[in-house]
Amino acid sequence: MITQTNHKETFRFVPATSVEIPPERVAALLKSEWELFTKQTGKSAEESKRSFKSLPLGVTSSFQHWDPYPISIVSAKGAWMTDVDGRELLDLSMGFGAMLAGHLNPTVVEEVKSSLETGMLFVTPSPISTDAAERICRRFVIDQVRFTNSGTESTMYAVRTARAATGKDGIVKVEGGYHGSYDPFVVSAKPPVDEIGDASNPIAHVPAGIVPGDIYVVSYNDADSLERIFEKSASKIACFIIEPVMENLGIVLPDAGYLERVRELCDEYNVVLIFDEVKTGLTAGHQGAAQRLGVIPDLITLAKSIGGGLTLAAFGGKKKYMDFVTN
Numbered sequence: 001m002i003t004q005t006n007h008k009e010t011f012r013f014v015p016a017t018s019v020e021i022p023p024e025r026v027a028a029l030l031k032s033e034w035e036l037f038t039k040q041t042g043k044s045a046e047e048s049k050r051s052f053k054s055l056p057l058g059v060t061s062s063f064q065h066w067d068p069y070p071i072s073i074v075s076a077k078g079a080w081m082t083d084v085d086g087r088e089l090l091d092l093s094m095g096f097g098a099m100l101a102g103h104l105n106p107t108v109v110e111e112v113k114s115s116l117e118t119g120m121l122f123v124t125p126s127p128i129s130t131d132a133a134e135r136i137c138r139r140f141v142i143d144q145v146r147f148t149n150s151g152t153e154s155t156m157y158a159v160r161t162a163r164a165a166t167g168k169d170g171i172v173k174v175e176g177g178y179h180g181s182y183d184p185f186v187v188s189a190k191p192p193v194d195e196i197g198d199a200s201n202p203i204a205h206v207p208a209g210i211v212p213g214d215i216y217v218v219s220y221n222d223a224d225s226l227e228r229i230f231e232k233s234a235s236k237i238a239c240f241i242i243e244p245v246m247e248n249l250g251i252v253l254p255d256a257g258y259l260e261r262v263r264e265l266c267d268e269y270n271v272v273l274i275f276d277e278v279k280t281g282l283t284a285g286h287q288g289a290a291q292r293l294g295v296i297p298d299l300i301t302l303a304k305s306i307g308g309g310l311t312l313a314a315f316g317g318k319k320k321y322m323d324f325v326t327n
């Protein structure tokens with residue numbers, strides 16, 4: 001069965017029937033898979049043990065850890081990786097989309113080599129910065145762009161720009177949405193299900209040690225609850241930050257009309273609409289999700305795939321908002 005409620009540029013397949021698998025069968029399958037995993041990954045186990053001494057959780061980002069231990073990689077090319085046990089593995093993650101162009105893509109390698117011969121860091125303008133900015137503006141149909149080093153930096157600066165433009169501080173985000181490690185974005189990023197209330201009126205979950213500021217949480221695909229929050233608090237809300245297609249909750253598609261209604265509400269209540277395209281940037285369409293879905297935000301944030309594996313990120317959008325970066 002195909003449901004028709006999703007945005008017409010997207011495809012959502014929902015099976016009409018399902019067959020229950022007995023829990024004993026699931027347990028037996030898991031047991032044999034774990035046995036196979038541990039048998040084939042002895043050197044990854046050793047690497048993990050070694051790395052725990054110098055790295056928290058033995059990894060460079062907590063997302064990379066899983067039980068009993070993650071696979072340790074020595075090299076990668078195209079869509080394939082080689083692990084420390086010498087196995088060739090098909091990479092179905094591609095660095096959360098950052099490696100969309102493939103590992104060691106020849107064009108990327110060529111550009112990096114030529115940069116190493118022409119200079120690495122000038123800290124003053126260069127035609128290559130303007131060339132890159134013009135390409136990004138053309139592709140994502142934005143007026144101006146500011147480059148940054150990470151997705152977190154991009155989302156943080158986009159929020160700061162929205163605050164400057166509106167003179168307001170509050171942020172609305174989607175429950176379960178992740179926009180980086182800046183304090184407000186950690187709120188309700190992975191909340192405990194028994195502490196977050198009803199889906200139509202989520203309780204913001206603030207992890208220990210986080211100073212979130214004025215933050216409001218809303219369910220994805222629920223324009224009515226967004227409207228209720230705006231009715232009550234829009235005088236304090238600077239922006240609504242959202243992944244146009246949720247890629248951090250599995251992949252959740254926008255219902256037909258949802259993003260269009262979000263756009264209307266943001267206009268009506270003078271709230272800056274930020275599309276976080278750090279993941280969707282090139283993976284949801286060659287010009288990003290906004291262009292594909294036809295709903296245009298005020299600001300977008302980019303990272304991962306635009307760098308082809310290098311540390312590159314950006315935020316940008318309409319000139320009337322980017323003027324607050326200028327000024």
Ligand SMILES: Cc1ncc(COP(=O)(O)O)c(C=O)c1O
Pocket residue numbers: 096149150151152153155178179180181243248276277278279303304
């Ligand atoms: C949608 C989204 N926004 C922002 C970020 C933060 O990006 P970074 O890890 O480069 O700081 C991530 C990271 O996964 C992300 O998925």
